[in-house]
Amino acid sequence: MHIYLDTANIDEIREAASWGILSGVTTNPTLMAKEKGADHKSTIQEIATLVDGPISAETISLDGEGMLREGLDFAEWHPNVIVKVPSTTEGLKAVYQLAKHNIRTNVTLCFNASQALFAARAGAFIISPFVGRVDDTGIDGMTLIREIAQVYRQHEIKTMVLSASIRHPRHIIDSALAGADIATCPFKVLNQSMKHPLTDIGIEKFLADWKSRQ
Numbered sequence: 001m002h003i004y005l006d007t008a009n010i011d012e013i014r015e016a017a018s019w020g021i022l023s024g025v026t027t028n029p030t031l032m033a034k035e036k037g038a039d040h041k042s043t044i045q046e047i048a049t050l051v052d053g054p055i056s057a058e059t060i061s062l063d064g065e066g067m068l069r070e071g072l073d074f075a076e077w078h079p080n081v082i083v084k085v086p087s088t089t090e091g092l093k094a095v096y097q098l099a100k101h102n103i104r105t106n107v108t109l110c111f112n113a114s115q116a117l118f119a120a121r122a123g124a125f126i127i128s129p130f131v132g133r134v135d136d137t138g139i140d141g142m143t144l145i146r147e148i149a150q151v152y153r154q155h156e157i158k159t160m161v162l163s164a165s166i167r168h169p170r171h172i173i174d175s176a177l178a179g180a181d182i183a184t185c186p187f188k189v190l191n192q193s194m195k196h197p198l199t200d201i202g203i204e205k206f207l208a209d210w211k212s213r214q
């Protein structure tokens with residue numbers, strides 16, 4: 001399973017990229033809005049200089065034609081740009097048209113397996129089920145990943161399953177076990193994933209022993 005970073009923050013992307021674990025980046029309008037004053041196009045282009053992999057940029061139109069227009073524009077920004085559209089019938093129209101232009105799409109805000117199946121049939125490159133937001137409703141979000149992964153596998157669908165709305169380190173491992181191709185993670189969760197008290201205690205002990213050697 002590939003690891004993407006879910007942010008539009010350049011410092012976080014630069015840091016995580018230096019760890020050598022990043023295969024891509026996802027952004028959305030909320031994440032863009034957190035980067036006060038940042039221009040959408042230049043942010044995506046700067047991210048593309050830091051990470052050599054798919055960079056999702058999200059459309060804001062509600063109609064398929066508007067999403068298509070935005071998508072055609074985004075695709076000019078960098079060859080690694082993936083056009084993000086919502087899991088709606090208008091989103092499907094945009095996916096279908098963009099695929100004819102060989103432009104890759106990420107269908108976001110997916111909350112059931114039918115949306116995932118239809119997105120794939122329309123030609124989506126990535127489907128993004130939102131695990132954390134499903135968990136918030138009291139339903140197990142990971143079941144959604146498992147169902148979509150199984151449907152895709154059983155019907156030899158090539159669309160990649162991206163586990164989104166990741167809230168904690170366990171979500172990453174459970175996504176991998178459930179068959180996701182990608183997990184997109186907030187920087188905080190990537191950091192938490194590499195923390196273990198026994199690692200810190202072990203380092204301290206090794207250093208103390210090293211200093212005390214004769």
Ligand code: E4P
Pocket residue numbers: 006026027028108128130132133164165166184
């Ligand atoms: C995915 O591409 C989305 O940007 C993201 O995972 C949304 O997560 P949230 O529920 O934490 O906003």
